[in-house]
Amino acid sequence: MNNGNILTVNNLKTYFQTEDGVVKAVDGITFELKKGETLGIVGESGSGKSVTNLSIMRLIPEPPGKIVDGEIIFDGKNIRQLSLEDVRKIRGKRIAMIFQDPMTSLNPFLRISTQLTEVTELHLNHTPEQAYQHAVKMLEMVGIPDAENRVDAYPHEFSGGMRQRVMIAMALSCEPELLIADEPTTALDVTIQAQILELIKDLREKLGTSVILITHDLGVVAGMTDKIIVMYAGKVFEQAPTKELFATPANPYTKGLLKSVPDPAHEAGTDLYQIPGLPPDVAHLPPGCPFAPRCEKVQGICRQDYPPFVQINENHWSLCHFAKETYQESLQEKEAKDGK
Amino acid sequence: MENNGENLISIQDLKVHYQVRAKSLIDRISGNDERKVVKAVDGVSLEIKKGETLGLVGESGCGKSTLGKAILRLTEPTDGKVIYNNKDLANLSNSQMRDQRKHLQMIFQDPYASLNPRMTVGQIIGEPIKTFGLSSGTVEEKVQELMETVGLSRRFIKRYPHEFSGGQRQRIGIARALAVNPEFIVADEPISALDVSIQAQIMNLMERLQNEKNLTYLFISHDLRAVRHVSDRVAVMYLGKIVELADSKEIYKEPLHPYSKALISAVPVPDPEIEATRERIILKGDVPSPINPPRGCRFHTRCPYVEPKCKMEEPKLVEIKPRHFVACSRISPEQPYIENAK
Numbered sequence: 001m002n003n004g005n006i007l008t009v010n011n012l013k014t015y016f017q018t019e020d021g022v023v024k025a026v027d028g029i030t031f032e033l034k035k036g037e038t039l040g041i042v043g044e045s046g047s048g049k050s051v052t053n054l055s056i057m058r059l060i061p062e063p064p065g066k067i068v069d070g071e072i073i074f075d076g077k078n079i080r081q082l083s084l085e086d087v088r089k090i091r092g093k094r095i096a097m098i099f100q101d102p103m104t105s106l107n108p109f110l111r112i113s114t115q116l117t118e119v120t121e122l123h124l125n126h127t128p129e130q131a132y133q134h135a136v137k138m139l140e141m142v143g144i145p146d147a148e149n150r151v152d153a154y155p156h157e158f159s160g161g162m163r164q165r166v167m168i169a170m171a172l173s174c175e176p177e178l179l180i181a182d183e184p185t186t187a188l189d190v191t192i193q194a195q196i197l198e199l200i201k202d203l204r205e206k207l208g209t210s211v212i213l214i215t216h217d218l219g220v221v222a223g224m225t226d227k228i229i230v231m232y233a234g235k236v237f238e239q240a241p242t243k244e245l246f247a248t249p250a251n252p253y254t255k256g257l258l259k260s261v262p263d264p265a266h267e268a269g270t271d272l273y274q275i276p277g278l279p280p281d282v283a284h285l286p287p288g289c290p291f292a293p294r295c296e297k298v299q300g301i302c303r304q305d306y307p308p309f310v311q312i313n314e315n316h317w318s319l320c321h322f323a324k325e326t327y328q329e330s331l332q333e334k335e336a337k338d339g340k
Numbered sequence: 341m342e343n344n345g346e347n348l349i350s351i352q353d354l355k356v357h358y359q360v361r362a363k364s365l366i367d368r369i370s371g372n373d374e375r376k377v378v379k380a381v382d383g384v385s386l387e388i389k390k391g392e393t394l395g396l397v398g399e400s401g402c403g404k405s406t407l408g409k410a411i412l413r414l415t416e417p418t419d420g421k422v423i424y425n426n427k428d429l430a431n432l433s434n435s436q437m438r439d440q441r442k443h444l445q446m447i448f449q450d451p452y453a454s455l456n457p458r459m460t461v462g463q464i465i466g467e468p469i470k471t472f473g474l475s476s477g478t479v480e481e482k483v484q485e486l487m488e489t490v491g492l493s494r495r496f497i498k499r500y501p502h503e504f505s506g507g508q509r510q511r512i513g514i515a516r517a518l519a520v521n522p523e524f525i526v527a528d529e530p531i532s533a534l535d536v537s538i539q540a541q542i543m544n545l546m547e548r549l550q551n552e553k554n555l556t557y558l559f560i561s562h563d564l565r566a567v568r569h570v571s572d573r574v575a576v577m578y579l580g581k582i583v584e585l586a587d588s589k590e591i592y593k594e595p596l597h598p599y600s601k602a603l604i605s606a607v608p609v610p611d612p613e614i615e616a617t618r619e620r621i622i623l624k625g626d627v628p629s630p631i632n633p634p635r636g637c638r639f640h641t642r643c644p645y646v647e648p649k650c651k652m653e654e655p656k657l658v659e660i661k662p663r664h665f666v667a668c669s670r671i672s673p674e675q676p677y678i679e680n681a682k
Contacts, residue, residue: 189627
């Protein structure tokens with residue numbers, strides 16, 4: 001019945017009521033995540049990537065937000081239909097989350113040990129003694145030196161990278177089946193980012209956890225994920241296996257994003273490709289394709305009709321009137337590049 | 341842009357030290373009030389050439405922002421010289437320094453915090469023009485001209501900062517810096533707070549302005565990909581010191597200092613094929629506190645090539661290859677590669 005999928009999200013829609021009108025933060029997202037797989041969700045601010053994941057955890061503040069449609073099937077159960085009590089049993093135990101900012105997501109008044117033991121006492125029925133031992137073990141696992149003595153420290157006594165390790169220890173203490181990491185390294189320096197990504201990779205292999213990695217950094221998803229979803233204005237713009245998405249993107253937005261990252265192989269001094277204009281105001285989307293005002297390939301039809309979600313091949317989809325053409329163009333560009 | 345030309349700014353052994361008080365009140369009352377010194381910038385010498393972009397990279401807390409501010413005297417230097425136009429900026433009186441500010445400007449990281457929310461765009465950009473009495477025509481004309489230069493519609497002149505997006509606000513910040521026709525701009529993390537697609541726009545804008553107005557930039561950033569793209573030369577900073585300085589192409593192709601190597605290898609590459617195969621150097625631990633920086637080479641606590649002498653003597657910045665300077669006692673012009681060091 002769950003055909004190897006740990007998570008299936010079907011046509012998820014999460015809307016927010018604001019003074020400005022209805023903001024369709026997530027508007028019809030569909031994806032599957034297999035056991036042990038890592039999915040990357042890429043997008044700019046306001047594209048709906050975080051709201052997607054808060055929806056999965058049922059953490060959308062209501063009001064103003066509301067999941068208005070769709071299914072979130074986790075291990076055969078539709079999370080949308082569960083009672084809050086049942087959701088709580090899943091949240092933190094079977095699905096865990098790491099947030100962007102390790103400074104604000106730990107309680108500054110509580111010792112690390114208190115925050116770590118709370119989770120396992122609740123979900124695994126640990127005695128305080130067991131929970132404490134488990135906390136030390138988890139801190140060791142995420143590479144905190146001198147864990148036995150550090151476990152009673154307060155969050156401010158740790159550096160940013162160490163705090164993110166504590167967050168990961170907390171998220172993994174019940175050995176969740178699904179780990180959602182929302183921009184886990186954005187607040188960190190590159191050398192620390194490399195440490196944390198390496199840690200997530202190791203633990204994923206050790207524990208067999210499925211991971212959803214949300215980020216705006218295409219470099220981060222390139223090395224970490226099996227498949228990628230590119231979001232724009234609350235929609236999935238493109239969905240493909242990681243290698244294919246980077247090699248032959250079938251959506252002008254994805255192509256633009258890839259080109260606007262400074263490429264180490266290119267000489268400095270050449271102008272960097274830029275996507276013109278601004279990310280859209282989700283409360284006031286234009287008719288037709290939401291990317292049309294910024295798209296360099298825009299045609300008349302793009303401004304009038306909402307684009308179709310075109311299947312390129314078995315696992316590759318793109319939301320564009322000219323998805324197939326864009327894909328062909330990428331194929332040719334790739335051949336030209338490889339031919340050289 | 342290749343440039344062997346004259347120096348615009350010459351920084352000599354610049355130091356910025358901050359006093360910090362002992363932590364607790366009890367310590368202070370009991371007289372245990374030992375004053376500690378944070379050596380944010382600790383002896384930096386750099387030449388910035390006319391018309392170039394010098395990139396300054398390093399992790400948080402390495403002192404790169406402090407260095408940028410100290411050059412412009414937005415932070416008082418403790419020691420050292422900043423020579424500009426045959427004047428030592430570090431030792432000018434406040435009013436003399438004020439006079440120099442029309443040549444030296446700054447663009448800040450956070451476009452949300454660096455614009456006064458109660459001033460209109462016209463007032464923000466117009467203020468430096470009025471202060472320095474620079475405009476020949478009306479201030480409003482000049483402001484409108486500047487707005488167009490940075491790609492903002494002149495219709496927006498009466499709007500307030502909150503009505504703009506992050507990228508547009510950064511454009512306002514750039515227009516404000518340009519208002520006085522400066523020669524030199526310190527750009528402190530100008531793109532870090534922006535979305536990927538907007539970062540490219542701002543980098544291109546800064547490059548275009550540099551060409552049009554013959555500007556010199558000190559581009560401070562922790563984003564090595566961006567720095568590589570915009571800079572002619574790059575300086576790598578660690579705990580208040582420059583550890584490597586070279587042409588941008590050279591330093592990314594062949595970093596010599598073990599810290600630069602790790603820093604550059606830590607940057608994720610947006611290409612799954614490369615990511616799957618390449619070896620990444622993962623540094624252990626965090627940057628040590630600048631209050632008590634490690635003795636000897638400051639990097640020795642994290643360096644994979646450390647040996648006893650590194651803990652004793654502080655290495656100097658040496659020209660290992662032509663125009664390529666490195667501060668590491670384990671390499672030399674005869675033996676530039678640390679992998680081969682005995």
